[in-house]
Amino acid sequence: MIAQLLDGRIVANAVYHDLKNEIDQLREDGCEPFLTVVIVGDDPASKTYVRNKHRACEKNGIRSETIELPAETTEADLLGLISELNGNDDVHGILVQLPLPGHIREDRIIEAIVPEKDVDGFHPVNRGKLAAGADCFEPCTPAGIRHIFKHYHIEPKGKHLVVIGRSQIVGIPFALMMMQKKEWANATVTVCHTATADVSQHTKMADIVVLAAGHPHTLTGDMIKPGCVVIDVGTNRVEDAQAEKGYRWVGDADFDSVKEIAGMITPVPGGVGPMTIAMLLKNTVRAAKLLHQK
Numbered sequence: 532m533i534a535q536l537l538d539g540r541i542v543a544n545a546v547y548h549d550l551k552n553e554i555d556q557l558r559e560d561g562c563e564p565f566l567t568v569v570i571v572g573d574d575p576a577s578k579t580y581v582r583n584k585h586r587a588c589e590k591n592g593i594r595s596e597t598i599e600l601p602a603e604t605t606e607a608d609l610l611g612l613i614s615e616l617n618g619n620d621d622v623h624g625i626l627v628q629l630p631l632p633g634h635i636r637e638d639r640i641i642e643a644i645v646p647e648k649d650v651d652g653f654h655p656v657n658r659g660k661l662a663a664g665a666d667c668f669e670p671c672t673p674a675g676i677r678h679i680f681k682h683y684h685i686e687p688k689g690k691h692l693v694v695i696g697r698s699q700i701v702g703i704p705f706a707l708m709m710m711q712k713k714e715w716a717n718a719t720v721t722v723c724h725t726a727t728a729d730v731s732q733h734t735k736m737a738d739i740v741v742l743a744a745g746h747p748h749t750l751t752g753d754m755i756k757p758g759c760v761v762i763d764v765g766t767n768r769v770e771d772a773q774a775e776k777g778y779r780w781v782g783d784a785d786f787d788s789v790k791e792i793a794g795m796i797t798p799v800p801g802g803v804g805p806m807t808i809a810m811l812l813k814n815t816v817r818a819a820k821l822l823h824q825k
């Protein structure tokens with residue numbers, strides 16, 4: 532079997548198509564959705580992500596600005612900027628790109644963003660609401676995966692879904708979302724992590740495997756059930772002398788062996804990545820709507 536590719540670019544374009552009417556309507560009502568992205572330092576991967584977010588906003592009628600700060604920026608200065616953005620009625624979404632330099636406490640910064648503008652869904656209020664199954668800003672990558680399920684009619688209900696990785700950004704919120712009694716969720720969830728004795732014991736029983744470990748070759752074809760769905764969140768930069776830039780991006784799956792056994796798989800790039808950005812734009816439009824109604 533050769534797995535069907537789940538194309539995140541196609542799903543993202545469908546999201547943008549649906550968002551267009553909402554954005555046009557907001558503009559007619561005198562509200563221009565506006566996302567502010569803050570990046571501290573010059574981590575090349577972060578810069579690429581931020582550029583992609585900005586481009587997606589521009590292309591889809593959302594105003595966006597990127598504030599680039601030097602690596603030496605103090606926590607106090609960054610908190611000052613967040614406070615300014617919180618109070619600026621033109622700004623609907625605030626995103627601080629992670630990771631931040633070591634001398635800045637990320638939790639302090641995230642907690643300073645008003646939850647109503649937290650389009651990343653990282654604020655403890657939004658995290659708590661997500662865990663409780665309440666309406667909130669859902670973190671973009673988990674929301675994007677759920678959207679892929681919906682688009683391709685991959686039904687998690689009653690399925691055994693294994694998440695590999697327990698990060699606050701992907702593994703934990705996605706596991707929480709998937710165990711809820713809601714549409715495109717309602718799965719039996721297992722979370723594997725660095726202390727799991729035998730990951731393959733779990734993945735061999737999985738109908739859906741979600742990879743968010745951050746290491747290439749975390750999942751190989753011999754670890755999965757034939758026909759299962761593999762969602763690969765990994766974005767790992769590996770050296771490749773043949774590639775134009777000297778590197779290429781790979782996921783957490785050993786793609787060549789997994790594609791022979793799985794029924795469906797998201798490619799890297801072009802799978803989950805475009806969906807993360809699409810959900811960010813969706814959250815920004817939602818923030819603009821809620822703040823404009825106030």
Ligand code: GUN
Nearest residue numbers: 626627628629630651671
């Ligand atoms: N760094 C890696 N992924 C993300 C994300 O989704 N949001 C932010 N703010 N930083 C990140």
